[in-house]
Amino acid sequence: MARKPIRSELGWSSAERIVVRGKDLPGEILGHVSLGDMAFLEITGRVPDERESRMFNAMAVTLVEHGVTPSALAARLTFLGAPEAMQAAVAAGLCGLGSVFVGSTEGVARMLSETTDVQKILAENKRIPGLGHPLHKPTDPRTVRLFEIARETGFYGTYCETIEALGREKKLPVNATGAIGALACELKLDWRAVRGIGVMARAIGLVGHLLEEARQPMAEEVWLRIEEEASAHLRPKK
Amino acid sequence: MARKPIRSELGWSSAERIVVRGKDLPGEILGHVSLGDMAFLEITGRVPDERESRMFNAMAVTLVEHGVTPSALAARLTFLGAPEAMQAAVAAGLCGLGSVFVGSTEGVARMLSETTDVQKILAENKRIPGLGHPLHKPTDPRTVRLFEIARETGFYGTYCETIEALGREKKLPVNATGAIGALACELKLDWRAVRGIGVMARAIGLVGHLLEEARQPMAEEVWLRIEEEASAHLRPKK
């Protein structure tokens, strides 16, 4: 029993044609649209103009590589057990991009998309996402650079001002997730898309980690050390 | 007990600096390197030149969006149950990028990286990956376009010739996975990286599907229809 129609606007193909988002894939996309611009197209339904492209690519690139994160370690440990299934190791790494890490970017975008009234935000939020960093003090160098690019491309606006005002009020630096959340609002992206930008960017970075793991492994050593230490207190003394 | 050193070359950061692959992230990467070029950097350890960038971006973009694939459906069905965890829905979608779909691109790259002797390949392989397509006959329009870009950028070489010769021998079109596998060899990418290109590209496409699912859902209807049909023969006749 068909109850409701099932529809997707994303693409279709026939023997001769492949159409993605209303554009001919071979003729209008391949060779014309870069991977970052394709990501913008997937998120917004349209190809970015030059300024949008520059801003969006900088935001996404910021999220690609953060070194040996919990997510990268999870991917590497998964690859150790299933090297034939690299896709599942990337998947394992992505599963951890939840409320603690990538969630804060989403939180900033959501908060600013609701209001840019600094006093209201201060009154309503005990803890404001996008502010503070354990390492990068007194400023996060990524924020400085992202807002510089925002000024160059004309995207430094109310949302950026708001998060900076919040940082001053709280005496905390605007971190990269704060900057990216604000810039997503400047680009008029749905706040729901923001976690997606983090997920796609990190998928790229995780592939880099797995290729390094294949050449220069660490997962087995991590496992053996941690297992030994974790159970040392249980083992009988000799 | 530390048995072996644990090392990663991918990055480090201090209070003032963030370095990725030996480059200053804010100063040398953000605003200078696009997302596609960042992916190339993650895979190869270096920023591509202009010709490499054009070729690599076209290859990766080809793999982003294939419409309502099994992988996209798995992601959408996962999102239906856990809309608060978009990262896990992307992860579910990636888990299916194994031997049947993305595997063939890897198979082409591996095969060609071992030999470009057409007769030897024909003798050794019952089924040659990268040839034939259920829909795109007599040619795959993506292959035509990718090889056109390869000629423009100087990357149409022995590996491309080999897969095309194999197609002629087998009277089958070189499909997009065949073209991308050959082009990965032309770009001197490790064959192990090829599955990774598919995984990162599809992660981008899956985010697009999930954002569409949030606006215009199909997963619940798919579920209800299939569940009803699948169990209809078990239900008591009225």
Place this chain on the structure above:
Amino acid sequence: MARKPIRSELGWSSAERIVVRGKDLPGEILGHVSLGDMAFLEITGRVPDERESRMFNAMAVTLVEHGVTPSALAARLTFLGAPEAMQAAVAAGLCGLGSVFVGSTEGVARMLSETTDVQKILAENKRIPGLGHPLHKPTDPRTVRLFEIARETGFYGTYCETIEALGREKKLPVNATGAIGALACELKLDWRAVRGIGVMARAIGLVGHLLEEARQPMAEEVWLRIEEEASAHLRPKK
């Protein structure tokens, strides 16, 4: 730099011995503890007595098999692309056990572990988890049976009474997740463990689905039908 100790109490092994939760695995567990009781041991740190075992096994078994759910479909669609990685297909299926489906059991356990004051719960919750079912009306036959087993084993107590009183107030049947959430409280399980029971039970059910998919596939047909319908409106009319 070791900052904090790393410790796990779950197990250790030497050449001759394997100890899990303080018990000799070969001597005290294998042949003595069933899979369901082992699950109870993993959750609580102790082997259940006979009454606890009967109750807990009934609760977990309730959650194993729910037919062709979104989660089962996601697993089957994943298996279609990566049949060599069954573990990843189960993983994909589990990723969807979030707030919408398994979450309500957790919600019931959490709610009742905070208070069993019916009026307070009614006042504080707009929507009470564990009540109502689209199909099973006016009663959920699983709830009837689980509470029957609860009475036989002496676990029908205040938490069960509370959820039943809530059902009467709301004129809605207590569904299986409501019953299991209440029973988890009766068994003094941490509410955090409740989602875990659903996850482990469903992992068992997903293996059943994948073995059926291998014998009697449906995923490819689901994909082809949905893809065709979803893009029909985009295709040029002939």
Place this chain on the structure above:
Amino acid sequence: MARKPIRSELGWSSAERIVVRGKDLPGEILGHVSLGDMAFLEITGRVPDERESRMFNAMAVTLVEHGVTPSALAARLTFLGAPEAMQAAVAAGLCGLGSVFVGSTEGVARMLSETTDVQKILAENKRIPGLGHPLHKPTDPRTVRLFEIARETGFYGTYCETIEALGREKKLPVNATGAIGALACELKLDWRAVRGIGVMARAIGLVGHLLEEARQPMAEEVWLRIEEEASAHLRPKK
């Protein structure tokens, strides 16, 4: 366009009834079938008899808890980033149960299901799965116990003899995966089901690890230590 029928034999429900594998769930399964026997039902389509139940439960229980494995670490590191999505942390842990760890049990079952001719197996296999263990020498205490239960239940037969003969020939102990692979053949389970037993058992164990992680965390400390060590050689000397 419906091309092929879509059917599942696993279950159906109506307002009053829930039927799983042809059995009334409330009336014939809940309170009568334990979780381990339900797993056997999911794999084989029938409830095990008492001897089968004892053997199967012992096999599955063996695979539940192996201490701080790479899979458990991946789950814990994932939980650190997404504590709100425990299901995704279990999924991440399962993704690593591939060729290296759980795969060998499957390999044994597949090998023995093809032939029990010891000389033929020795001639055809460079490396025989299920033999040898880095720690448990000269015997694996789980194998001793599993074969003891097999003798008690009447399941010690040709497949067990074959793997033991192979162990003697190779002067290597039959490890637990070897014993379980052989016993799966004795129970007439499809070799494809064997990986599934490992996956479902480990899902139970992973829930145990995540509950411990919530009470007594290690993931953050693992991350901070490894990240520091991995990048130490890149950081500027002071």
